[in-house]
Amino acid sequence: MGVSDEDLHQEVKARLGRIDQLYTRGRQALVEALVGAGTPLTLPALLEQAPDLTQSSAYRNLSMMEQAGVVRRLVHGNDHAHYELAEGLTGHHHHLICRGCGAIRDVTLDRQLERSLDVAFARIALDAGFRQATHDIDVYGICGNCAAD
Amino acid sequence: MGVSDEDLHQEVKARLGRIDQLYTRGRQALVEALVGAGTPLTLPALLEQAPDLTQSSAYRNLSMMEQAGVVRRLVHGNDHAHYELAEGLTGHHHHLICRGCGAIRDVTLDRQLERSLDVAFARIALDAGFRQATHDIDVYGICGNCAAD
DNA sequence: TTGCTTGCAAATGATTTGCACTGCT
DNA sequence: AGCAGTGCAAATCATTTGCAAGCAA
Numbered sequence: 001m002g003v004s005d006e007d008l009h010q011e012v013k014a015r016l017g018r019i020d021q022l023y024t025r026g027r028q029a030l031v032e033a034l035v036g037a038g039t040p041l042t043l044p045a046l047l048e049q050a051p052d053l054t055q056s057s058a059y060r061n062l063s064m065m066e067q068a069g070v071v072r073r074l075v076h077g078n079d080h081a082h083y084e085l086a087e088g089l090t091g092h093h094h095h096l097i098c099r100g101c102g103a104i105r106d107v108t109l110d111r112q113l114e115r116s117l118d119v120a121f122a123r124i125a126l127d128a129g130f131r132q133a134t135h136d137i138d139v140y141g142i143c144g145n146c147a148a149d
Numbered sequence: 150m151g152v153s154d155e156d157l158h159q160e161v162k163a164r165l166g167r168i169d170q171l172y173t174r175g176r177q178a179l180v181e182a183l184v185g186a187g188t189p190l191t192l193p194a195l196l197e198q199a200p201d202l203t204q205s206s207a208y209r210n211l212s213m214m215e216q217a218g219v220v221r222r223l224v225h226g227n228d229h230a231h232y233e234l235a236e237g238l239t240g241h242h243h244h245l246i247c248r249g250c251g252a253i254r255d256v257t258l259d260r261q262l263e264r265s266l267d268v269a270f271a272r273i274a275l276d277a278g279f280r281q282a283t284h285d286i287d288v289y290g291i292c293g294n295c296a297a298d
Numbered sequence: 299t300t301g302c303t304t305g306c307a308a309a310t311g312a313t314t315t316g317c318a319c320t321g322c323t
Numbered sequence: 324a325g326c327a328g329t330g331c332a333a334a335t336c337a338t339t340t341g342c343a344a345g346c347a348a
Binding site for chain 3: 170203205227
């Protein structure tokens, strides 16, 4: 996955640079794991994908990369948080989450609907005196595996 | 407030009964606090509203009432979770959340838009082999207070 | 009485942090 | 050489749980 992957790493490096951080091997490994998975991963899952990583460093780097706008942290319950690449690096999307096993997969809405939502949310935010509104939509259900009990 | 409040407590009692639980004084106090606030509360906030409650019992009762479909637990970060009455007791709504102070307030979308969303989500869930799709929308922004830094 | 609820204190578990070492630059 | 990054182990902190005592049916 030549060019687009290189572009991604270039962009990550740039974003890290903006907050004076280097794009070290460990950080690259995290980004690679997230790119490879294509779906949000928990910390244990990340460590499985990249066995060289240490737990504490992974947490530290993910947290730092969240500040840098490189990754996003998703919290949906009591268990482990999930991490994914920031939308700026991938694209606007939402999540379909299984109530049974907690698996998360990405989903998108059609343009028209997204636009309607943006309008509605902008009004809501305005009325409430909020600025910089973004939104986050989670669809919950029971996945095929879990439905089989 | 008279009738509607009594109805609410009646309904709560019924839901608890379905899982063989009593509507004890402590549980009533929790529900009262949630009704009174009209907005999702953290556990510390709940204890402030109802000083008679004990932390562990409050957690235990909230968790149990979540099973009973009486309260809903909202998780949005690393700090305390927020609790609110279940939608079956209030009505379908979403949340406007301040990135600065974490304050949450309820918001609703117009019927038409909700309907479009339901259709879209139903299709998404179906395509992914998920059942029982529900959705959860969070609008994030910076509230007036926090904008003033 | 009989058992569900409560309160207190101790345990759990994800995440964070202190500190000394290592490896880029 | 100098300093940011790492690994290990210890600390945090919301939430959960064990157990003995209280209360309700």
